[in-house]
Every structure is written in C-alpha cells, then in structure tokens.
Amino acid sequence: MTYRGRHRRRNKGRVLRGVLSGTALALTAAATIITTSQAAGSDNPGPLKPLTSSAETNKLQLHENLVAESTLDTLQSGMGGALGVDDVLRSANHPMRNKADCAATEAAALPVEPTATRAYCWDSGDATTQKWLPQSVTTSGDADDDGKWGSDRVILAGWTHNDHRAGEPAADKGLARVAFIDANDPKNLKYRWVLLVAPLSGGKDFGAVRSHIGGMVWYQDKLIVTAKNGADHDNALFVFDMNRILRADVNSSGIGKVDGGWSARGYQYVLPAMGSYNLTGGACSAGDNNARPCFASISLDRTSAPDSLVANEWFSSGGTEPARVWRYSYSTASERTGLLGSDANGIVDADEAYETDAVGLQGVLSHTPGGADEADWYTAYAPGTRDRHGTLWRQDESAAKAAQCGSGGTSYACWGQHTESLSYWQETGELWTLTEWAANEDNEWEPPAIPERVLYAVPLSAVDDAVQ
Template sequence: MQHRGRHRRRRRGRALRATLAGTALALTAAATLISTSQAVGGDDPGGLTRVTAQAETAPFRLHEELTAPGTLDTLSRAMGGDVGVHGVLASADRTMRDRSGCDAAETDALPVKPAATRAYCWDRRDATTTRWLPRTVTTSGDAHDDGRWGPDRVVLSGWAHDDRRAGGPAADRGLARIAFIDANDPARLAYRWVLLVAPRADGKDYTAVHARLSGMVWYQDKLIAAARGSLLVFDLHRILRANVDSRAIGRVKGGFAAHGYRYVLPAVGSYRLTGGPCSTADDRAAPCFSALSLDRTSVPASLVASESSRARGSDRAAHVWRYAYSTGPGRGGLLAADARGEVRAAEVFETEGAGVLGVLSHRRDGAGRADWYVDRAPTSDGRRGTLWRQTTFTAKAARCGPDESHACWGRHTASLSYWRETGELWTLTEGVPGGDGGPGDGRAGGRVLYAVPLGAVDDAVE
C-alpha cells in the first residue's frame, strides 16, 4: 500500500515529461483546455489504471467470519420465528410522495441531465430529520434476475444516524436502519423501518449494530452493507419482530425491544479487511469503503466497491475494485472465499477522481470491457455532483448548461444501483440542513429517491 502515492506521482511525472516534449501550440491548447475544464467543474479524471502488483492489491483482501447457524436459530425461536420481507412490507406505515408531492427543494435536487424518470420523496418526518442520513440503496432487481423477491418488487434504503448533530439522544448514536420499501405500485411507494442488530454468542439476545453505512448490495438472500473498513452480512430470511415497545435494544422484561422499531435484522457474518483499520489519510493503511454495488454482467456476479480519496488536490488516489460472489453449494449471496476464509479482489483499478460516493460496473450487451460509472461529490464551492463513465482508456460525463458544465447529477447523491429488469439506475440524495436547498430552519431538505434509465446516462455522455 505504501506504493500507492508514489505510483500516482510516477504517472504524473511521465505525463508531464510527455507534455513538455510537445510543441508550443500543444502546450497552449492544453492550458486552454485545463482552464476551461476547471472553470465549469470538469475535473476530468481520465481513464482507469489497472493495479496488478501483489503488494498493491493485498490491502483489499478480506477475511470472512460467519455466525454459527445455531446461534441464529436460537434467537429466531426466542422471538417467535422469522417474519420475512413480505411480512415487513405488509405492515408498511409510511408513504413516499411521488414527484408531484415533492417540494421545491426536493425536485431541485434531481439531476439536470439525464432527467429522472421516477422520483419519490420521503414521509415528512424522515424528509426533514437532521438526526438520520439516507446513505445507500439496493433493490430486488439486485437480488434476482426477474426483479422480484417472491411476489414483491422491493427497494431497500440504508440510513445512518448522524452523530455529528448535537442534541440527539445518546442511545441513538451509531445506529443503522433500513427502509423496506414496497415498490409493487409505482404510483404509491410505502415503507417500514427495520433496525440492524447483532446477535450475542449464545443467541439469546442481541445488541445494536453501530455502523455509518456507506454502501449496500442485496444479492440472492444476503444483504452486504459497508461500514468503513468492514462489510456486514445479513440474511433476508431472518427478519425478526420485537414484541416490547421500548427504547432499549435487546432482551427486556416481557420479551425483546428494538429502540421503538417493530422489526430487527440480525447480522449473520462479516468481512473485515486483513490490513488492519482503514484510513483515508494514510497511504499505507487499508482502504475505507465509500460505496458498493452489484455487477450481474461479470462471470460470476461480483460485488463492486470504491474508496474516496482525501480532499481534492491530495496525492492519494482513489480505487474501484470487485470481489467475485461464490458459486459453491450453500453459499448463496456470500463472496468467494478460500479454505482459510480469505477473499481476494478480482480486479483493482486506480482512478484520479476524488470524492467517490457511488460506483457501478456494467458491461453493455453483457460482453466486452466493463464501463465504470463513478458518482463524484460536488467541488468545494459546488452543489451538484458529476456522474462519470470511465474505462481504462477514457472518462466521459454528461454536460449541461450554457457553460457546458459537467456538474449535472443530483445534489449530494450517494450510492448507485442498477435494476436490470427495468434498465434503470437508482440513487438517492442525502439532503443538507439549510443553505443548500434546505429550508434554512435547521431541518434537512432536498432528499429524494430517483431512477434514471442507464441508456439515458450513456446517451448523455456520448
């Protein structure tokens, strides 16, 4: 990992020498191009660079740890049996507003180009809370080819408690929850919250999962969620119902409580980076996960990940990479691990792009090289992000506005998920308290869940 910064500097040095060897006309043209790009927020990251040296790919290795099935069975029996996704959807108690019901700050958070074809806004209590942040999205289109989980079309949205906000109850700090959204009727999406928990070793109790979610993928019956330097694994067959309405979490007098939530989803395992704690500041440290997505066009299907570099101008490069899913019996939805439980990255690429908040890999027509779609955060003085399509040769982004700006994507977006059945790319915006599309009174604003046809993205960048 210590070579990552030096590798980037060597490439910069070679590019600089090549430029200096050109003609004065070429230098003038290059200077003009750079000036224009910076003026309109272009910041072209260029093509991806494949990383193959073992010393540079080693920090991306994972170690698998799975909870004993008996532990989970014990907890399930104690709580009255598994509920299932359909049971959660049937009890949905909050309704999303369609585009016509969204306010001005919410619709303004949608992309300029390409235009969203579906847009939904949260129940008012969730749309304006400053204590929770929407961080990631995945769908039943990831889970199965036909886009359904049993009879249902489902969207899952992971939210993390915003511990930076003052005044919230101490018991809320570090919590993570998922909105299970009933998407069977596109005109009326409804959802229910489920709290993430971890079973204790004896299976007779559970505790809260403390994780600032930064990515989530639902593949087959497993949900893998990123939390900085680790991946947490959940089984969608093992949703359990709490029977005591209390702010406590775990076993209480009379049964089980879940901080006021009706349902809990217990972790069934984890993948931890073998290189130790992750860091966004130390080139020698393991990478921190900034986003996850599923690539069904790879063989086998793969979990795609990204890290965000430090602030723009840093000498540290960001990376995008993938892990293959297992095809072994009894390992549905788990990553391909060896006999020691080690998972190696199938591919690693370096990107010059900073502030990566979402990533997707997809092979058009299911063949040839993969296109990597990278959602980058706005510049320090900007509001909209940029969605780039990168290969090992080039990088392209949609342009919009009279100045041909690349800042065309949604405001403060996070996460990318491709629903193959419908051909749509799903994402969401976090929303910010006041000043940037927010209502300016301390509440959050501009939170929207939306979808764009992937074909429209490709058309926009051509």
C-alpha cells in the same frame, strides 16, 4: 427463492491472489459518518489505472467470519420465529410522495442531464429529520434477475445515524436502519423501517450494529452492507440473512432483551447480522490510498461471470488523492448463496482493482455493455454543500466521460445533488440512487431543515447517451 443459472463472458481483468490470516467476528463496531467536502468535481479524471502488484492488491483482501447457525437459531426461536420480507412490506406505514408532490428544493436535487424518469420523496418526518442520513440503495433487481423477491418488487434504502449532529444521545451513535419499500405499485410506494442488529450471548440477546451503511447489496438471500473499519476486528462489511427478519415486541428505548420481551429502540422489526468480512491486514485508513481502504460504497455487477460485488473508497473532493475501485466475485456454491467467493481458509481476494483520479466518490457501479470486452465503471462525485449538483463519470482504461450541461455545455455538474450509492436494476435497465441532505441554509445540521432528499431512477441507456 430460485436462482437462475447465467453464463456470461468474464470481464477483462486481472486475477489477484494471496493468502493471509483473518480475525474473529465482531458485529458492534462503532461508526463515524464519512462526510463530503466543498470542492467541485469539474476536472476530467482521465482513464482508470490498473493495480496489479501484490503490494497493492493484498490491501484489499478480506476474511469471512460467520455466526454459528445455532446462535442465529436461538435468537430466532426466542423472538418467536422468522418473518419474511413480505411481512414487512404488508405492514408498511410510511407513504412516499411522487415527484409531483415533492417540495421545490427536493425536485431541484434531481439530475439536470439525463433527467430522472422516476422520482420519490420521503414522508414529512424523514424528509426533514437531521438525526438520520440516507446513504445507500439496493433493490429486488439485485436480489434476483427477474427483478422480484417472490412476487414483490422491493427497494431497500439504508440510513445512518447522523453522528455529527450536536446533542445526539450516545446510545444512538452509529445506528443503522433500512427502509423496506413496497414498490409493487409505482404510483404508491410505501415503506417500513428495520433496525440492523447483531446476536449476542449465543443468541440470547442482541445489540445494535453500528455501521456507516454507505453502500449495500441485496444478492440472492443475503444483504451485505458497508461497515466503518478501525475498531472491533476491522470489519469492512456486515452480512444479513433476509430470511431471518425478527419482530421486537416491546416498544422502549432499549436494544435487545428487556423486561417483558425484546426491544429495538422503538422499531418493530430487526435484521440480525449473520456474519462479517474484515480486512486481513488490519484497520483501514481514509488518509491516503497507500493504506488499506475504507469501504465507502458497494454495488452489484450482474454482467461479470460470476456476479460480483464492486466497491470504492472515499477521499475529500477538496484534495487530489486518487481513489481505488475494485471487485470481489460472489460464490457459485449452492450452499453459499449470497456470500462472497472464499477459499477453504475464508480468504476473499479482489479479482480486479483500479485507481481513479475522480474525487469525492460516494458511489460506484460496474457494467459491461453487450458485445464489449471491458467493463464501464460509473463513479459518482457529490459536493459537500447543499444546492449543488454532482457529476457521474463513466470510466474505463481509455478515458473518462460525463454528461455536460449549463449554457453551451460548460459544466459537468449535471448529476443529482449530494447523491449517495448506485444500484442497477437489470430487469428494468434503471440506475437507482438517492440524495442525502436536509441541512439548513448555512449547511449546518441545525433547524430549520431544508429538504433535498429524493430517491430516483434514470435509465442506464440515458446515462450512456448523455456522455456520448
């Protein structure tokens, strides 16, 4: 791929610096799914509050850990060589349904204001499975600014194993898979599953990457996804090389090297991690924002210079704990495509950080409008029960706004139902997200499942018009 040079104004922000030591790579961290709560996001959270003290900003510092190239080469060679994204797309075997073919409960999960201009529902098995939860989205619009990966338009959707469902096998806990969606024909989307794994034993084996995957960004040739902190060297993010997709040739329940070849628990394709980022200060905590933050979601900002990865933490929407949103710059070095900007010791510092009183945040996006000096931050609240709409706030250091709907514009609950991460497709001007739930009528992960899962896009300009 060829990446085009871009020169843009730096967002008004505060550069934050410090140096701490990091720890080694560990790619098999166990995950616990972050859940939402019952409270409504009706109160206006007000403006963002800048965080500038070193005591606060050092909590956001990362250390980069990369797998040895020889390890990746050994695994790639042993599994018959690398495949491309196009190979996965050409083998797509799950059709997506267009909006007109979605069930009534799926269509009802779409936003009230502004309305979705594109919407798709999953095939019947994935629409109702309670074993897996859709959590995140990124696109080839993140990967390259022409909106394509090679000649393909692609959407990636990250799904996490539902560890809260009773009776799930221990071997499945924390598994993460990605739907590679062929979006070349907007009327005929289809997808194929790829399991996230990590090389072991110098590349002679691989194991499962157990990640919350609440957010992900496909930038240049790397895919960065959120991890669940708190174990195995406190990984915050995992990194994957999109040029190293591999094929499993044995269909079994195993993961890794098995008799006769390689198995990925029934999946044909795997994507092995090539690195991670851990919080330098140790484990995160989702208890309060005085601790190191657990990464709930991430997205790409192409309007900063250089391009940047933005993140948010999550606290229960039933409480009042302010959450943090922050950003890291991507590296501009030609030999470090898709990696974050680090110093010679592998340290990555946050470039900007804020506190928000918006609650229950499941997604974040930063975007600087043309001619503006300051970025708008879009923070998405999702209620923790079925059949309820969320709120998409637009915040800066001056105010917070959201679309209003209902009788006489009396409610901020206008966004999609239980939406997850956010992604902006710059080439098309579309804001993408997806909804999560397929619980029963009692909000339990037991049959019968009520499908409420939809992948949809709204023009960002429509969002801005709605909150004027």
